[in-house]
Amino acid sequence: MTPSTTLSWQVTLGNVLRRTAVLLFLIALGLYFSSESEQFLTERNLTNIAQQNAHVIIVTIGMTLTMLVGGIDLSVGSVAALGGAVSAGLIVREGLPIEAAVILTLAMGFGIGLTNGALVVFGKLPPFVATLSMMGVARGLTLLYTNGKPISGMGEAYTRWGRDRLSVPVVGDVPLPVIVALAVVLLALLLLTRTRFGLHIYAVGGHQETSRLAGVPVSRVQLLTYGISGMLAALAGMLLAARLYSAQPQMGVGLELDAIASSVLGGVSLFGGVGNVPGAVIGGLLIGVLGNGMNLLRVASYQQQMIQGIVLVVAVTVDMYTKRLERR
Numbered sequence: 001m002t003p004s005t006t007l008s009w010q011v012t013l014g015n016v017l018r019r020t021a022v023l024l025f026l027i028a029l030g031l032y033f034s035s036e037s038e039q040f041l042t043e044r045n046l047t048n049i050a051q052q053n054a055h056v057i058i059v060t061i062g063m064t065l066t067m068l069v070g071g072i073d074l075s076v077g078s079v080a081a082l083g084g085a086v087s088a089g090l091i092v093r094e095g096l097p098i099e100a101a102v103i104l105t106l107a108m109g110f111g112i113g114l115t116n117g118a119l120v121v122f123g124k125l126p127p128f129v130a131t132l133s134m135m136g137v138a139r140g141l142t143l144l145y146t147n148g149k150p151i152s153g154m155g156e157a158y159t160r161w162g163r164d165r166l167s168v169p170v171v172g173d174v175p176l177p178v179i180v181a182l183a184v185v186l187l188a189l190l191l192l193t194r195t196r197f198g199l200h201i202y203a204v205g206g207h208q209e210t211s212r213l214a215g216v217p218v219s220r221v222q223l224l225t226y227g228i229s230g231m232l233a234a235l236a237g238m239l240l241a242a243r244l245y246s247a248q249p250q251m252g253v254g255l256e257l258d259a260i261a262s263s264v265l266g267g268v269s270l271f272g273g274v275g276n277v278p279g280a281v282i283g284g285l286l287i288g289v290l291g292n293g294m295n296l297l298r299v300a301s302y303q304q305q306m307i308q309g310i311v312l313v314v315a316v317t318v319d320m321y322t323k324r325l326e327r328r
Helices: 005-034 043-052 054-068 078-091 096-120 126-145 154-162 176-194 198-207 207-211 219-242 255-265 278-297 301-325
Strands: 165-166 170-173
Touching: 005 278, 043 054, 043 078, 043 170, 043 176, 043 278, 054 078, 054 154, 054 176, 054 198, 054 219, 054 255, 054 278, 078 096, 078 126, 078 154, 078 219, 078 255, 096 126, 096 154, 096 219, 154 207, 154 219, 165 176, 176 198, 176 219, 176 278, 198 207, 198 219, 207 219, 255 278, 255 301
Parallel strands: none
Antiparallel strands: 165 170
8 A cells, every 4th residue: 555545535534534433422421311310301301402513503603604714703602691681681671672682792792793804814913822811801891791700581482492393294392593593503504604704614624725816705705704694693692692581791601612512512623624514513413412312311511521631632633633634
């Protein structure tokens, strides 16, 4: 076997691992937890997993887009908290109808995302630094707007989106947060696979300078991608506030880490240009199933963090190993 053949085989093996390992691990986890706990495979528990992780999936989609263009968004958790607080405040304090509050909150999230993009594109700041700064700013604005206290009393029209269910033929009753998450996943999938903008996202993540020379509007693609991430974070914050019946100023703490972990576990490369929506969704489900299963088995919280960290390290190691092989 020649060296080139060996290298080709290694790259192929790495790609197969990237695409299937998480799904196989998810199935293995499901089998293990179902054998250890009778509650795991019950309809109620599976529905809870989907409902409780709907906002994580939504934020993961936004994180996936930013990572595909070679960036990252550490502000999503804080933007989610701000989105929940602002939407609740517009309804409770300003008396706006829910439709207006939702539109204004999504616009705010998109604007924050555009600001992140502008700091990266025009300010030439590393994405890590730009979005880390915005994480602090957004969290501070949330505490300022809420005075550090929860905002409640948004009304049934708002809170129903966090807990109510919709009867779907064949499937049965599906929680509304899951419906919203599925809609976001479908739109993102169509965006990446059926539009020129989706092709541009992959191109920019693969190589910015080559994309620029090919006529791709690199700056516009980056700006819009960060804008979408901010908007989806605000949407996730509203769903989370609806599920909790109040907008908590400390909502979304650590949400950015869950989103990054989900994306990386799903095969989205930290170097940009590689990954897809289904993989990211599977990564998000893996995070949710892992946490749920460990809770059912009464694993201590510090042990859960350790196990989740090990899983993430393994995923990143596979990603970097595959990327190094591709560069040879």
